Amino acid sequence: MSKLNEANDRLDAAMTSLEKAVETRRDTATQAGDANAENDQLQAELDKLRTDFAVLRDTSGTVSNRLDDAIGRLRNMLDE
Numbered sequence: 001m002s003k004l005n006e007a008n009d010r011l012d013a014a015m016t017s018l019e020k021a022v023e024t025r026r027d028t029a030t031q032a033g034d035a036n037a038e039n040d041q042l043q044a045e046l047d048k049l050r051t052d053f054a055v056l057r058d059t060s061g062t063v064s065n066r067l068d069d070a071i072g073r074l075r076n077m078l079d080e
Helices: 002-079
Strands: none
Touching: none
């Protein structure tokens, strides 16, 4: 009976070890999935910021050109 008890104890220990390994793997996969979802969200935000920056850069260029034109016209009016 002693060998049977030892075998049962080893089997219980092996099952416990397997359960922990499965749980650890599941947690790791969940964390990786969460990280991937967060990375996707950050990439989407970065893409939006790049688009917004391009629009602002173009608008800034347009405003700068218009201001330069207005200043030039004011200078011409003052010279007359």
